[in-house]
Amino acid sequence: MKVLILNGSPRAKSNSVALAEAFAEGARSAGHDVETVNVAKFKVTGCLACEYCHTVGGGKCVQKDDMQELYPKLAEADMILIASPIYYWGFSGQMESVITRFYAPGKPAAKKYALLLSSGSPGVYDGPVAQYKSFVSYFGAENIGIKTFCGGSQLTAENLAEMKAFGASL
């Protein structure tokens, strides 16, 4: 399978990036083709709702920004892991902008999705989990797992092993 990981943390020593990397290691060990894109480094704004894409644009977005790098990957991936820190009970702003930009080409090809959320506190996941489940269902795809991690020491051997095993189980 072609596995695409979208990392939404702008932090250098990010928990979610390290946990997603453990997932990638497991998936590679199981023979999958894994690519990671750090969307937190993207210069993107959210969808402008101009409808260029669905009128004259033929599914292409009018905004010629870093999303152009991601669109071909969204068209090819079989499975997508969305990895994000929790910011104010939601996805990071960068991840949220990227998700709204899925609008131009329409539903991504991937039929499997997973979610990884990292937060300071427990019990802060309802908003992004509900949003994720809704768009995965709208895409006609399957949710294969939701992993949440919180607190000051998230990069434990146990958590990293859990993510590696998850990747290897694909």
Ligand SMILES: Cc1cc2nc3c(=O)[nH]c(=O)nc-3n(C[C@H](O)[C@H](O)[C@H](O)COP(=O)(O)O)c2cc1C
């Ligand atoms: C702008 C901002 C907003 C945050 N909002 C929340 C929040 O609402 N709830 C929470 O538990 N943690 C919150 N946090 C803490 C992060 O979610 C937490 O440090 C997380 O582990 C960061 O993930 P990362 O290391 O992958 O960047 C916030 C951090 C920042 C910088």
